[in-house]
Amino acid sequence: xxxxxxxxxxxxxxxxxxxxxxxxxxxxxxxxxxxxxxxxxxxxxxxxxxxxxxxxxxxx
Numbered sequence: 001x002x003x004x005x006x007x008x009x010x011x012x013x014x015x016x017x018x019x020x021x022x023x024x025x026x027x028x029x030x031x032x033x034x035x036x037x038x039x040x041x042x043x044x045x046x047x048x049x050x051x052x053x054x055x056x057x058x059x060x
């Protein structure tokens with residue numbers, strides 16, 4: 001490393017931004033995944049089928 005590189009502030013070194021970009025991209029991907037999961041959430045079915053109703057009544 002030259003003296004010129006040592007005198008540069010931390011934000012002017014490219015490897016610093018690579019190290020910041022890797023976890024930052026994982027955070028962005030996680031937020032996007034939560035967004036997609038909320039947009040494509042399955043519809044909750046309130047009506048029970050016959051098997052579940054029979055099992056609740058105790059009929060076997």
